[in-house]
Amino acid sequence: MLHFSNTDLDQLTSRYRANLINSCTGYKSSNLLATKSKEGICNLAIFNSIVHIGSNPAMLGFILRPLTVRRDSYSNFKTSGYFTVNQVHKTIVEDAHHTSAKYEKNVSEFSKTKLTEVYLDDFQAPYVAESHIKIGCCYLNEYEIEENGCLLIIGAIEHIYLPEATIHKDGWVQLDKVGTITSIGLDGYALPHLINRFAYAKPDEKTKSFLDGA
C-alpha cells in the first residue's frame, strides 16, 4: 500500500500530482459540451466533471477551470445562454479526446474531428449528431470556488434525447446499452458493463437486486 501525505503531495512534480489527484477519486462522466459564439463559430470540449444537481427542477453542474486563460465554452454560453451535453461512447472516444487540443477561437472542433453538428427543436446550441444521449441546457448560474478560482456552473435541463432501448420503465437509463464511456483522470477512457441495480435500501433489510423488475 502506497501512502501520500499532504507533504508528499507538495513535493511531487506538477504532472505526477495532477495525474494522481485527477484519477484517484474514481471514474467520472465523459461528455462533450457544445456551444456557439455570436459570430456563429461552434466550440466542442470534453468535460469529466458533470454532476447531478437536482431533478425538480432538472439541473446539472460542472466545474470550469479558472478564467485566467481564454475559455471559449464559457464565453459562448455566457453570451448565448445555451449549451449542450453530449455523451461520449466507445466509437467516438478518440475524437472526443481530441477536442481538448488548444485550437484558435475561430476554429470549430467539429471541423477538426469526424463529429457532426446538428440542431434540434430550434435550440441555439449545436448537438453532436453521433452522441446517443444529448441534453440541451440553459445557463443558470455560477459559483466561484474561492480556494482556487474554479467555477461551478449550473445549467437547467431543457431537452433530453435518448434511444428508447436505454430507458427502463421507471425512467432509469442503462448507459451500457449504448457503449457510454467513463473517464479516469484527464486522458483514460474505460467501458463499463452493468453488474447490478438495487432496490431502495431500508434499515435491517437485505439489499435486493431489481435488475429484472425494472
Place this chain on the structure above:
Amino acid sequence: MLHFSNTDLDQLTSRYRANLINSCTGYKSSNLLATKSKEGICNLAIFNSIVHIGSNPAMLGFILRPLTVRRDSYSNFKTSGYFTVNQVHKTIVEDAHHTSAKYEKNVSEFSKTKLTEVYLDDFQAPYVAESHIKIGCCYLNEYEIEENGCLLIIGAIEHIYLPEATIHKDGWVQLDKVGTITSIGLDGYALPHLINRFAYAKPDEKTKSFLDGA
C-alpha cells in the same frame, strides 16, 4: 429516439424524473464517505457526486442534498473537520449501497454491514478497511446552490492510500486494476475496463495512445 422537453419533464412522476435525470448525465464516481461524531458514532454513506476540484492544492468536492432533513455526514465533518473518501469496488458494492438506508443517528453503518472501520496515521475520521483506495480529507468550505438548496462541499486531500499496482510511472491511477465501480443514477452499479489512454491532444495532430508508454 425519445425526446423529453422541459414541459414533458414537469409532467413526469417524481420517481421517474429522478431516475431519468440522475442517470442520463453519465457514469459517476462511487465512494463511501466516512465520518465520526463527537460522541464517537461513525457514519458511512455512499456518494456518487465526488469531483475533482484542483491538484495544487489537492482538493475534491461533492454535492450534498439540502439540509432540510438530518444529515449525519454533514454534522460530523462540520464538527470534527474531517472525512474520508473510500472507493467502492465490486466485492463491496452491496454493502456500499446499503449505507443509503436511513438508520438512526446513534447507529453506525459499519455495524450494519460487513465493512470495517480502520484508523490510519492518527486521522480523526475512520477509513473503510476493505476499500482499495482511501483518501483522508479536511473540510475546507461550502457553497450553497441557491437554485435548490444543495451544497457544494470542498475538502482538502491530506492523505491518499492506494495499492502500488494501480499507479503508473506518471502518477495516473488505473482504477480497473482493483475492480473500482462506477454508478448509474442512485442505484445502478457498473464495472469498467480500460479501453485506452491518450497523449495530451495537440491541434492538427492525430490522437496518440500511450497505454504502453505510461
